[in-house]
Amino acid sequence: MKSYCKFESALDILIGKWKPIILLQLISNGTMRFSELEKSIPDINKRMLTQQLRELEYNDIVHREAYNQIPPKVEYSISTYGQGLSVVLQVLNDWGESHIEHMKELYGAENAENEPG
Amino acid sequence: MKSYCKFESALDILIGKWKPIILLQLISNGTMRFSELEKSIPDINKRMLTQQLRELEYNDIVHREAYNQIPPKVEYSISTYGQGLSVVLQVLNDWGESHIEHMKELYGAENAENEPG
DNA sequence: CGGTATCCACTCCGATACTG
DNA sequence: CAGTATCGGAGTGGATACCG
Numbered sequence: 001m002k003s004y005c006k007f008e009s010a011l012d013i014l015i016g017k018w019k020p021i022i023l024l025q026l027i028s029n030g031t032m033r034f035s036e037l038e039k040s041i042p043d044i045n046k047r048m049l050t051q052q053l054r055e056l057e058y059n060d061i062v063h064r065e066a067y068n069q070i071p072p073k074v075e076y077s078i079s080t081y082g083q084g085l086s087v088v089l090q091v092l093n094d095w096g097e098s099h100i101e102h103m104k105e106l107y108g109a110e111n112a113e114n115e116p117g
Numbered sequence: 118m119k120s121y122c123k124f125e126s127a128l129d130i131l132i133g134k135w136k137p138i139i140l141l142q143l144i145s146n147g148t149m150r151f152s153e154l155e156k157s158i159p160d161i162n163k164r165m166l167t168q169q170l171r172e173l174e175y176n177d178i179v180h181r182e183a184y185n186q187i188p189p190k191v192e193y194s195i196s197t198y199g200q201g202l203s204v205v206l207q208v209l210n211d212w213g214e215s216h217i218e219h220m221k222e223l224y225g226a227e228n229a230e231n232e233p234g
Numbered sequence: 235c236g237g238t239a240t241c242c243a244c245t246c247c248g249a250t251a252c253t254g
Numbered sequence: 255c256a257g258t259a260t261c262g263g264a265g266t267g268g269a270t271a272c273c274g
Contacts, residue, residue: 007206008137010213015132017247020125034256045248050257059216060223071255072254081219084212089124091208095201096127099176102198106177134267151236162268167237188235189274238273245266253258 010088013059018044018052023078026062027086031077061085127205130176135161135169140195143179144203148194178202 014020018041025040026032032040038049053076056062061082067073078085131137135158142157143149149157155166170193173179178199184190195202 005141005210006213006217007209008213009217010209011128011131011137013216014128020128024122038256043248045250046257047249047259048247051247060219066256070254072257074256084215088208088212091205092124092127093122095205096123096125098201099130100123100126102177155236160268162270163237164239164269165267168267183236187274189237191236236274238271240271241269243266243268245264247264248262250261251259254256 013056013061014092016052016055018048019056022049022052022056023061023085023089026076026078027089031065031075034074034076037076056082130173130178131209133169133172135165136173139166139169139173140178140202140206143193143195144206148182148192151191151193154193173199 014023021041022037025037029036029040034049034053037053038044038046041049053062053064057064060079063077063079063082065075065077067075131140138158139154142154146153146157151166151170154170155161155163158166170179170181174181177196180194180196180199182192182194184192
């Protein structure tokens with residue numbers, strides 16, 4: 001049996017309320033400006049968007065390109081290194097999808113995606 | 118490009134301070150009693166162990182077998198359905214391992230596993 | 235032995251206001 | 255446009271005591 005001892009560090013990178021949807025947007029749309037991300041993600045605010053992007057940038061998943069001009073223009077995209085995450089996200093997505101089905105079988109269709117109250 | 122729209126629900130199941138290490142223990146050791154888990158995970162307390170186990174049980178990842186006897190005996194193991202997670206954890210583990218290396222290259226060996234302050 | 239109940243600390247997140 | 259600063263509430267986790 002293999003060790004599995006490092007999967008916490010992978011998790012850490014994906015954890016954060018808005019990181020999944022941010023990654024989703026960047027994967028689907030390629031390069032996006034800050035304001036485009038803001039518009040494409042309803043209910044997020046600037047503070048959270050900035051914070052989550054900074055963490056993803058720190059982990060070299062997202063690339064930030066700032067143009068020195070007025071008004072400012074900053075573009076975000078999945079970094080070259082970050083492309084490697086796509087396999088992981090694909091696996092998580094597939095398993096997540098089937099898990100939703102499994103939960104429906106166990107608990108019925110309503111409210112079946114998450115934890116108990 | 119595929120949709121990736123369900124990987125949040127997979128994440129939800131793995132998120133929780135002690136879930137990774139609990140899963141690790143059960144995967145490595147098979148069936149374990151409550152007190153064995155408690156001993157094998159330094160710094161966890163009963164409340165947290167119970168809570169995280171309940172959530173994993175709710176999601177049908179962990180199976181709970183209670184024997185009606187005094188003193189009580191309760192055994193936990195990865196459920197049959199939960200075995201399907203191993204592929205996911207393997208992928209996360211592999212990527213996490215290489216990511217730790219990547220962070221070391223970027224930021225040096227010390228303290229390179231997680232987010233910025 | 236295998237839990238609950240209670241209380242407290244801390245972190246995460248949201249709302250809002252301000253800035254270069 | 256693309257942020258930062260500040261504040262407050264909710265949720266998550268820790269310590270401890272108690273229970274069947």
